[in-house]
Amino acid sequence: MSIKIERLKERIRARAAEAILHEMNDPRMGFVTVTRVDLAADLRNATIWVSILGNESEQRRIMRALGDARGRLQGKIANALQTRTTPMIKITQDTSIEKSFAVASILDAIEAERRELGPVGGGDEQDDDESAGDDDAAAGEGDEVDNSLDELEPQDGDDGVVEER
Numbered sequence: 001m002s003i004k005i006e007r008l009k010e011r012i013r014a015r016a017a018e019a020i021l022h023e024m025n026d027p028r029m030g031f032v033t034v035t036r037v038d039l040a041a042d043l044r045n046a047t048i049w050v051s052i053l054g055n056e057s058e059q060r061r062i063m064r065a066l067g068d069a070r071g072r073l074q075g076k077i078a079n080a081l082q083t084r085t086t087p088m089i090k091i092t093q094d095t096s097i098e099k100s101f102a103v104a105s106i107l108d109a110i111e112a113e114r115r116e117l118g119p120v121g122g123g124d125e126q127d128d129d130e131s132a133g134d135d136d137a138a139a140g141e142g143d144e145v146d147n148s149l150d151e152l153e154p155q156d157g158d159d160g161v162v163e164e165r
Contacts, residue, residue, distance in 0.1 A: 005039055008081065009046075013037045015080040016048050016089075019073055020066070028065035030054050035094045039087060046077075046087035049094035059093065066091045 017034040031053040038047040050066065052059045066073075070091060078086035 005041065005043075008043070008083075009037045009039045011080060012039065012046055012048070012077055012087070012089075015077050016073060019076045020050075023076070024065075024069055024072075026065045026069060028061050030058055030062050032062060032066070035096075043083065043085055043087055045090070047090045047092055048073075049092055051094045051097050063091070063093055 013034050013036065016037070020029070020032050020034065033051045033053075034048060035051050036049045038049070040046070052062050054062070070089060073091075074086060074089050077089065
């Protein structure tokens, strides 16, 4: 995206967050965070994504309050942008934070179950020290070490320079 659109998105996000936090006197408002803004390339439409802390009924109540205040919020954004056209805003609830918490709790449950069951395979695994020694032995079976590279080391009085013949 262009730098201009990115700047406008950030300005819309900051102005919307400030208006929701400090200028809306609706008693239905709770803890709301503006997480991001999507702005169309033609600047005609903007989606403001908000995260709401609370149970489902509180979230519905707050979304209704934000919907009722959409016109006032759009006016405040218009004053901040000072562009020829003001995008029509749409306020959408961002549930990505809740989804990330759900995924984290599932992963925690899986980890707790693994700890409860113990090692995979019923404990028949070898210790790391023993298995490391076996790997080295398996890789080197029947191979003799070639020490012929020792002959290439410089001897006393040899400066390591090879002359052409």
